[in-house]
Amino acid sequence: MELDLTVNGERHQIVVAPGDTLLSVLRNTLGLTGTKESCGRGECGACTVLMGNKPVMSCMLLAVEVGADVTTIEGLTDTSLDLRESFAQAYGFQCGFCTSGQIVRAEALLMRATPESLNRQIVTEAMGGNICRCTGYTQIVDAVELCARRRGLWANEDTP
Amino acid sequence: MTQIGARWWPQDWRDKTSGVSRFTLDQLAGKMDSPPLWAAIHRSPHALADVLSIDVSRAIAAPGVHAVITAADFGEHMYFAGLPFSDRRPLAKDHVRFIGEEIAVVAAETPQAARRAARLIDVRYRVRTAPTTVGQALASGAESLHERHTGMRNVSVHSRGTHGDFDAVLTSSHSKASGTFRYPRVAQLPMEPSASIASWDAQTERLQLWTTTQVPRIVSEVVANFLDLNPDQVICRETAVGGAFGSRSRTCEYEVLASMLSMRCGRPVVLAYTREDDMATLRSRHGFTTAMTGHASKEGHILGFDTTITMENGAYNLTGPFVMAVALHGLGGLYQPVGVRWDSSLVDTATVPGGQMRGLGYPQVAMASEVLVDQLAELQGVDPIEFRLRNTNHGGQITLGGGVIGSSELPACLEAVRESIGWAAKRSDRTPNRGLGVAAGIHGSGDNGGRPDSHRSASAIDIFADGNVQLRFGSIDFGTHQVTAMAQIVAEELGLRPEDIHVALADTATSPFELGQWASRGTYFAGHSVRLTASEMADRIRTLAEAKLGAAVTLSDGWARSANGDLTIAEVITSSDAFVDGKLTHESTYIDHIISFDPENPVLDDVTGTFSFAAHAVEVEVDPATGKITIVDYVAAHDIGKAINPSACEGQIIGGAVMGLGAVLGEEIIVDGGRVVNPSYLNYAMPRASDLPQIRPILIEGATDNGPYGAKSVGELPICLAAPAVLNAIYDAIGIRFDSLPLTPDKVLAALRLRDGKPPRKLKIWRRPSRWQIALVRRAYPLGLQSMLQRFGRKVANRVEPVEIAEVLAPTSADEVLSALGDNTAVLGGGTDLHLQRRQGISQHTRLVSLRLAHDLAGVMEESSGDLRIGAATTLQELIDDPAVPKLLHDAAVTIASAQVREVATIGGNLLQAKRCWFFRNGFDCYKRASATAPCFAVTGDHRFHHAAMEAHRCQATTPSDLGTVLVALDASIEILSTDGRRVIPASELYSGPGESVVRPDEVLCAIRIPAAARLRVAEFRKLALWSGDFATASVTVSRLPESSPHHRVVLGALAPIPWRAIETEAALDRNDSTEKVLRVFDDELSRHGHPLSGNAWKLDAAVGLLGKALFSLSSD
């Protein structure tokens, strides 16, 4: 069936099967391979994309069910440069396979945060759906904290 | 040194943080010359059987199929080789020895066609009784898996011996401590699923391979050998690899199979594993049972250890013998022991073969030895850190295995963690149920890996006319940041910045000889090799420049600088005679003089480039109410010589410690009858971000040794010390010495009960006639009923291929939803369970009716009556965000799954999700899945967490929905719509069985209604789960009206098949009994209704603990 899908600001008219997941459409039809599949079961967060401004697991979402514009890691390359730099500076990745999902998830959190609303615990809990087998998480949370501080979203009372 | 020791950002950060890096399957986008074929494997359904015949004719004839290969396509004597004792063929031949063993592989035009064809392969078996545990394998009369030469049934390798002078240990022994320790099988679980793309070009007779590996060169060799090619005909190309942790340090099945198929078909072939494939069929860590005695002299000298190790090998040797050897070296290396004696057996079981994992055997033995060291310290009345300091290693020492210790900063490590965790203060000023523990360890940097060429590593540097610099190195960076370290080294030597260096990895056609990253050799060999090549290149540039400039030259910022003027490096090299093909190239080979290989004794000796040391200290808290262990603080100090990049080293330490903590707190590959029960992230309790505190690494530098710039290895040791450190801390906290991992709440609660002298719960089943039949059946299960049902029950569950969806409808109102229902039709909410059920072969629906646009099913509405009406399609996140929603519902919703799931998952879908029993979900032919005459696998299988401890019947599952539990405590009702109209039932009547509702297929659950009065209820929800976001193993909800007649509700989740109200306890609360009395009433009520399985009575205790907590919070509200 025909589908009208806007990804990273670009409108695509594509043909999909009713059972195609958003993840497979992104990767296989549109060639956007930055979004990863690690479980295909909604359990790891590697496939996280933004639907509107909501973080969702694209492996568990049928493409025909997508009701808003989609943003993938490729669409955040420029707009989230500061977050990406924070991941680099804090060593928030090792193998990098989970990283697209981590960054998209973190951006969704930062986008919705109000000034000085975040702290270590909120970030840690928010990132709970994104498994990382390499880093042990500390440096991922460090990265999000670093970026949140730069954007003025960090509650001042707890200095690291 | 300016680059060495600098915190340069990762060399690959731009690509890795923007999705540009290409992992194996990403290579498909645009790189292949012709469209690829897809491979699918036909795997053994039996744990042990003789293969009588394999008929592939129907598969070959299936549409879209290009080739099918079996063992007959490989040479008679082909085994996964390179190690002694090799016994595994690329495809099973006359026997299968574990469930999931590869028998045949298909290549077809699409993944679906390949899977369909793979199912058409007809294999006839003679099934044998499979020994699937060590106990069964060693029992007399057990079937043998292989002919072994040990003279012992199912013992693949038996090794007995001593290092050092063990008699002296016994003579001087003054104190001794013993224990038997069990380290479970755990999975490496790299995030990128295993995959290979192989592409054979008949014209050039070359095979290109993109694959998830740690060892490109070894893969080329082994694949070439299997395919009867020369190694240079198999080219591993550079690709990003999403983690490995040892699992990819040898050639894997998928590499060989994809290559063979591609050669057959002359087309690229993709073989991609699912997460379930990876978890059920890849080589996990060997489980160890380690009986050990530690000895100390009167003066407090740790003399040595005497140990009997039983290692579970799985079905094939692979790396078992190596793991065994390395496990023993740690014992003779740490401290200054005088002797070690061992007796170790590698036992074959008909389960997935074990393999290499980070730490290689040492985590399993360190768990024993470092706990015993604590016990020896206690016996001698010495503080555990002090005791270790008195026994610490020093430079120049020879280990009992013959290794030379160049330097040891172990004392500094111990002192650093003592200081950092606040050891002295916390050990003297105690907090109840909190404790501190410490552990120390040793690890090498590289070993011979059973290869005569393992002491070599070559690298090449090219400098181009424009001054660009490229390093060619035949390794792969699967997350160690080796690339960054190498770029820093080249930059250091050539006077450049790391970002000026391009590092080209892997490519076996263009990189010089290098074996890859395993055995902690990454930094040691790459560092030496790259330093050598880079410094020689620098010499050449300087010589050239000096000839031109006539003065001494230094290299900095891309310039050759001298007193007579400066030249750019490009200017220097382009005029050189050696500048050919547009570049100046220098290649060099590093030969290590320590690591050697003795063909007479191919199993490892304790020889390594340099030894590193570490000490970890941890503070834990044990919750005596629920048995949950919380890591409060964790400090890890590592003697790393010199950190080439401190941030990268810290990452290795943190990641390793967390992986180690996973095995301590929850991880375990659970096998039932040879089949892996929990092949999913959901069912595998690995740490999530919020499960652990920040891990605090400390780098101890300064030791001078054999490493490049003094660097020592840091990748593996961090995982090895979590277990003993935590075990020691728990003893400090509650006085119990645990010896079996993982330390799940069931074990902790059972041990606390024992410690406190509480007798087992009296259940008085004999006074409850309604339970007699169930009790009888349960008793008959292990006595033969289960195997009988398994033999004769109808088998359908293996049909797990998802059915195609023909149609997805999205009507705009509830009424339209109703009329869209029909045969093979399911209602689609967020899909987070439905799509999973489709993947698991449970849902066979082909038509889906989406609620997405049904406006009257969404949203939260306050009605004029004050009632709250929640549309069934309201997402969990909307519930959480809506201030009108009762706090109780909010509190329960935030514990469910993840933020991403909560964005789409609906309240209706949450209520109606199917049972989460891991047998039912993961392909076991069970009563609920296959047929009424099939068994329930939970009765004899692992039922500790997600099965009922009360009121269960044939099926032991529970209702997984937390919301289903709390809605009962909110006096909620459920609106159900059918063509006959609307019916309203109390939430307590929603379920007819575990994860089974009274909503018929022609009905739609349309709303949840919370009465105005109940919205005022004050309530608490307490949930115990294995990881944050997991389903409850037990939950308790308490609510009361803020009035003189409080009408308490006490509702239990995950305890009974459906949410269960504790009526008597409610009455006690209504009577305003004291908390103590209420808890007694509750405990008693549970005893009178509980009917746990053999391993889940602890859940009743946990429920009491949870209620206590809930009441405490409620009273302090």
Ligand code: FES
């Ligand atoms: S791949 Fe989608 S959640 Fe794991």
Ligand code: FES
């Ligand atoms: S960086 Fe490897 S899984 Fe997160």
